[in-house]
Amino acid sequence: MIGYLNLTLRLAIWFLLTSDLSPANIFIGIAVCFLLPGLHKTPSALTDWLRVFWEIIIAVPQAYWEALQMMVSPHVQEEVTLERVKPRRTPGLIFLDIFLITFTPKTIVLKYHEDGWYEVHKIKRG
Template sequence: MDAIAYFNIILRLAIWFLLTADFSLANIIIGVTIAFLLPRRWTSPEPLREWIKVLWKTVVAIPQAYIEAIQIMLFPHNEEEIVREKVKPNRTPGLIFLDIFLITFTPKTIVVKYHQRGWYEVHRIRRKISDQ
């Protein structure tokens, strides 16, 4: 197995544990079994460098999510907008999924729609800065 295959299995296990929130031995066995049994797409493998970038962005997104949650609780965020964000070129379905996950993970943004033409529609909330 190459490094990308390991990343795919780790990603599947991470999603399993996020969904179940159960680290019992039985659940670990079920998660590992499902991670190996889910069908794989045999497309061109993502470069290892892209996976490492996305995994680093995931690590950075965790404290960012807490900061944004605190900001929402302390200050009113009453402006909304839907913006289009361009998908990075040559993204495989696995990396597109992770991009959508990262955008949606933070409390101030959520992906509303993915366009096959290479765009995400992202709903954002932000603080309205009063004009004085």
């Protein structure tokens, strides 16, 4: 089941990058998804995937709220923090975590450290 989620994530990214749903592009996208390494190497739980998708749904209104806050009051303080990667994360889940952090306007992931840390840049009110 999880292999299908990884494949679906890769295919969705392919379609977002190419913006083409022609039969030839679909075939090429499926071929590329299968040729990329690491599809079945790292097991992950379905609950981890569902939790990340739920967090993405929650992040949409949060992103609008943060954008409104930034327009109303200035945010002049900056800080760079290290956040721990959640345990048992596959590369697909790490990608979605980075997407989730970067999706909101006040935070962006600067770097992913291989030893299990995200370097996150945050802005705050003055």
